[in-house]
Amino acid sequence: MKFLDQCKVYIRSGNGGGGAVSFRREKYIEYGGPDGGDGGKGGDVWIEAVDGLNTLIDYRYQQHFRAETGGHGMGRNRHGANGADVVLKVPVGTQVLDEDKETLIADLDHLGARLRLAKGGNGGFGNTHFKGPVNQAPKFANPGQEGEERAIWLRLKLIADVGLVGLPNAGKSTFLAAASAAKPKIADYPFTTLAPNLGVVDLSTNERFVIADIPGLIEGASEGAGLGTRFLGHVERSASLIHLVDGTQDDVAGAWRTVRHELDAYGEGLADKTEFLALNKIDALDPETRKEKAAELEAVAGRKPYLVSGVSGEGVTELLRAAFAEVRARRAEAAGEVEDDQHEPGEAPGSWTP
Numbered sequence: 001m002k003f004l005d006q007c008k009v010y011i012r013s014g015n016g017g018g019g020a021v022s023f024r025r026e027k028y029i030e031y032g033g034p035d036g037g038d039g040g041k042g043g044d045v046w047i048e049a050v051d052g053l054n055t056l057i058d059y060r061y062q063q064h065f066r067a068e069t070g071g072h073g074m075g076r077n078r079h080g081a082n083g084a085d086v087v088l089k090v091p092v093g094t095q096v097l098d099e100d101k102e103t104l105i106a107d108l109d110h111l112g113a114r115l116r117l118a119k120g121g122n123g124g125f126g127n128t129h130f131k132g133p134v135n136q137a138p139k140f141a142n143p144g145q146e147g148e149e150r151a152i153w154l155r156l157k158l159i160a161d162v163g164l165v166g167l168p169n170a171g172k173s174t175f176l177a178a179a180s181a182a183k184p185k186i187a188d189y190p191f192t193t194l195a196p197n198l199g200v201v202d203l204s205t206n207e208r209f210v211i212a213d214i215p216g217l218i219e220g221a222s223e224g225a226g227l228g229t230r231f232l233g234h235v236e237r238s239a240s241l242i243h244l245v246d247g248t249q250d251d252v253a254g255a256w257r258t259v260r261h262e263l264d265a266y267g268e269g270l271a272d273k274t275e276f277l278a279l280n281k282i283d284a285l286d287p288e289t290r291k292e293k294a295a296e297l298e299a300v301a302g303r304k305p306y307l308v309s310g311v312s313g314e315g316v317t318e319l320l321r322a323a324f325a326e327v328r329a330r331r332a333e334a335a336g337e338v339e340d341d342q343h344e345p346g347e348a349p350g351s352w353t354p
């Protein structure tokens with residue numbers, strides 16, 4: 001699955017309708033005077049962040065969007081109809097970039113965020129508008145204004161609700177495969193995962209969230225060791241992190257500390273996110289070792305770890321449910337915040353690379 005979804009879209013707002021040239025003609029009324037109505041306004045092109053979408057796939061199939069032309073004005077001072085608008089519906093988290101793919105036009109980061117991308121042309125004035133003391137019977141009217149035409153890029157930074165972190169080989173990809181329908185590459189050597197994988201966790205029809213499996217972190221990752229920390233950008237917007245610690249290694253406390261240190265060094269609020277700590281691979285541990293390792297983790301982290309196994313599936317659902325409760329709380333919080341959110345255009349799009 002592509003983590004970044006982007007596509008180019010061509011839009012055009014509607015032309016305004018032309019004004020009409022017309023004169024009143026009625027029995028017994030001589031010199032009825034001009035009565036040409038104005039043209040209608042052309043439709044606008046809007047973009048809106050809506051619920052229920054999570055990809056830009058629709059824009060792979062349709063790239064051209066045009067709003068309707070305004071209706072022409074008519075005699076008897078009738079105004080032309082306004083052209084219908086077109087609304088591009090996109091998932092929350094979509095960024096709109098200019099044709100140069102650099103200039104950020106908008107970051108639709110909350111539900112209902114809406115922006116006019118192209119304004120429809122105004123309708124032209126009918127000849128009624130031009131009558132005056134000098135020219136009482138103008139035989140001309142304005143044409144409608146042209147609509148705007150432009151190309152834009154849509155870019156979706158998929159927002160993983162929960163990020164999976166841990167040392168290489170901690171079993172992150174295996175966990176993702178157990179939790180979702182994703183099929184990440186799994187192998188018993190470090191750095192199997194070279195690019196992030198996403199999976200959708202389906203607890204029930206309306207309990208869904210996205211989890212991201214990112215490459216393992218090693219000591220010094222924040223200084224560029226291993227694959228570095230650049231992939232952490234994918235989980236910056238996540239509600240929480242699931243931190244997996246391989247229970248089959250000798251020093252579980254050290255493993256936890258290493259990863260925490262790298263999260264801290266990376267910054268961007270990652271270290272402050274709720275961490276669901278889990279001792280993984282418990283299928284390979286006897287009850288005695290489980291207790292021992294769990295106690296070691298608890299001692300260093302200050303709370304009890306979940307006990308899970310991506311291979312046997314033990315404890316996985318329980319951990320996912322706990323993580324989802326947090327996701328849900330964050331979503332409710334975000335929905336409440338939207339109203340008074342004085343939103344800024346956001347950081348330059350170039351500052352974020354996968």
Ligand SMILES: Nc1nc2c(ncn2[C@@H]2O[C@H](COP(=O)(O)OP(=O)(O)OP(=O)(O)O)[C@@H](O)[C@H]2O)c(=O)[nH]1
Pocket residue numbers: 166167168169170171172173174175185186187188189190191192193194214215216217280281282283284308309310311312
């Ligand atoms: N016994 C056991 N082995 C596991 C479990 N989860 C993963 N493994 C094994 O651990 C090894 C690494 O698993 P991955 O899922 O690739 O680990 P990862 O954290 O994604 O590794 P990187 O992508 O390299 O960072 C593989 O050989 C897996 O079969 C588990 O729950 N129990």
Ligand SMILES: [Mg+2]
Pocket residue numbers: 172173174184185186192193213214215
């Ligand atoms: Mg992996």
